[in-house]
Amino acid sequence: MVGAFLSVLNQTLMSTALPAIMRAFSITTAQGQWLNNGYLLINALMIPTTAYLIKRYTTRQLYLTAAVIFMLGSLIGAVATQYPILIIGRMIQALGAGVVIPLVNVVVMTSTPPSQRGAAMGVVGLALNLAPVLGPTVAGAILEHLSWRYLFGLTLPLMLVDILLATKLLHNVGHLEHFRLDRIGLLLSGLGLTLALYSFSNVGEAAFLSLKGIVPLVAGLVLLSLFVHCQFKQTHPLLNLHVFDYRQFILPLIINMLLMVTMYGNSVIIPVLVQNVFHHSALVSGLTLLPGSVLTAIISPLSGRFYDKYNFRWMVITGLCIDMSGSLLLSSTGSQSSIWFVVLGQTIRQFGLVLVLIPIQTHAWCMLPAPMIPDGVAVYNTLRQVAASFGTALLVAIISVTASGQWHWSMNSQLVGIKLSYLSSTIMVGICVLLARQLRRAHA
Template identity: 35%
Template sequence: MSTQIQVENPKTMASILMLGAFIGLFGETALNMALTNVMDDFSIKAAIAQWLTTGYLLVLAILVPISALLMRWFTTRQLVIGGLVISLMGAILAALSPSFSILLVGRLVQAIGTGLLLPVMMNVLLLIFPVHKRGVVMGIMGLVITLGPALGPTLSGVIISSLGWNYIFWISAIFYVLLTLFAVAKIANVSDITKPAIDVLSILLSTIGFGGLIFALSTMAEEAFSSPKVWAPLLVGVIALILFGVRQMTTTQPMVNLRVFKFPMFTLGTLIMFLNILVVLSTAILLPLYLKGALLFSAAVAGLLMLPGNAINVIMAPIVGSLFDKLGPRPFVLMGSVFVLIGNIMFMSTISATTPSWQIVVAFIALFFGISMVMMPSQTNALNQLPRELYADGSAAMNTLNQVAGAAGTAIAITLFTAGQSNFLIDSPNAAQPEVLAAGVKYAFYFITGISVVTLIASLFVRKSVDVKENVKSTVKTAEPVRN
């Protein structure tokens, strides 16, 4: 039995939260298409430039676990408006950046705002809509989660070619201003403010754990695994995460209630989400590099070549959402995982410096046709198994792992991309740069294809968490009035 919280404008609230999250997630990959421009402007290498994406995701991975605690200390309005204002400040700082360091700081500040908005969005949507409508609502939210980072390179390619990369941030800033004004007027408070004790040790362990892990993976693009710069933070990060997990399971007021993983379909759904986010973010950073550096397309054309795949995602997400309530998750997750694997096999087998662009477009369409059928059903089915009191914890745990997946995917993709180029140069030292770059991207897709195989195997075990019909009759609770 679930509890729906009655608010005056649930669709308006959902729209504000989704648009805010979309702009933030768009920011995850928007600079991917501009990496070569940024590298030229600030005279830096790809391994340094990728921190604009990896650093953004790293902040999200560190902040999101704390979100379950923040949602019990601050009202919904405070978190949403605060997240939008912080995002606005970061976007303006990045737009005005005179150096790479300032640009990176602006990105990290923007990530703090997104880190506040994402878990709040998921938690609020679970509370203000009844169970029997969650399929459609979560379908749209799944579209936001995948379309934001996927559409980033497409839209930014057009912006970069016509205006310049810093306008990516100016346009985002305009949206943040408008959303903040709407949030002040329309966001209602739906969270339960209990103000639990702040566990400083858990926060430190979480920050060190996720920070060390992602830093180590990112550093592997420049350093060998035997380097202390890689294995030392990796070891510290793993130890910190183990201690963090032990503390969450033993303390009476955990920062993130890891007991949500006692629910098997939640655990499986979160794993499938993790693997698919890893695939999406890896692809989102590799394809722009490939299309611009190997096939020599302009940023605008490279972005437009990725548009059909994103269009498929837009079309499919609401369809899958509406059918989910009738058919459940299994047929979608299984079939979608097959298409994700097919798309990645196509990338792995066709990428070269002379590949016809239509083959890349078809592979990208197959990939996102599958992604659109996997993401929302996995996420919704996972969260449906949790009781209401664990929604915030489930959202925090799932979002944390999603951001870790994104950061890890980006870092691993660049690391393998760099390794692939080095290996190719050993055999072909006189190869042209487009051939070298294509070889690096193809090498990285061997790993991404392997991840797709694991996802397909996991999808075989998906089962429906709840009988939606039994949960249609839900208790309705009224949210407190909006306070301006």
């Protein structure tokens, strides 16, 4: 859990530093988003292989190797003098994090009795859901006095201590199986996701229907279609797509993907809003998310216990409605709005999210037969990361297109894009409410 917390924390540390890094390397917002998108993409490519890796190698072997790779990426990022090298460091970090995060989920789900899984996942959620909102606050405090390079250095000693503890305390879980990795599936999924994401990243710089935008998207979708076709033909597929036979797995998955679009997109939007529009410091940008972090720490373990005891469907619907009201509030932000208005809207959003994320995740995996849980975790986390990556590109593109367009706004053009982004998030959460009404405890 400590390793997973550091991995997720690292995803959002860079968000607050994005404006400073853009100035340091003289890059655009669309280029800068690859700090997050490159990380999320490699993370998403690694997660599908974890179903294979968890069955093929011991827990200790996997965790220690992944943690060392993560440390190597942090070191490269800390000393990078060119932007492409910085991106490479982030991607190497993602190679390690892409194994650690699903490994934690599989270990907890396979070693916990069904009646206690909600409570156990609530504790895991404390790490996985607290880190994304705590990251910008920590980063803001560091950037107030130090260079963005220290954000990479922060995780190095902490992960080293974790590795030393893991060599003595971590035990192996599960049984090993020996079968070949589906290399064709890995190649098709990797190329398909990369091309599709590249297409979305071009939205902010070129017309989406230009060759630069549409060709990679079409090619990526074709490769992903081939990937899906091949998975049903394989004896030992990279991802067991038969998890989609279970409707009560699909519903939480779609809800989670939509929420990831809004959650990770917001981690980029808040620093741009606070620093570039309201002209506050990186520290203030980070502190904007602090009340939400505190709520996450308090409520996350409780939300898992509520799943075990109460009607989780109404809890999910309530959380989504709270999240939607916060998004709608932020969409009304004006150029004269107080920073406390942003804090209020963000805190309301986070309160709603923390009521939803752990229950729907636990529900999705509990609805699968025990042998399919590792595959379900891999599919769920893969699409979660893909949604986060595409969502960040999409919401940043809205800001970039608005700022670079030929329209004449009566307010800051970036603020107009931010308002449109939050309005889009409100619509997505509204769709989640409709889907949540169909959640049931029994198998579909």
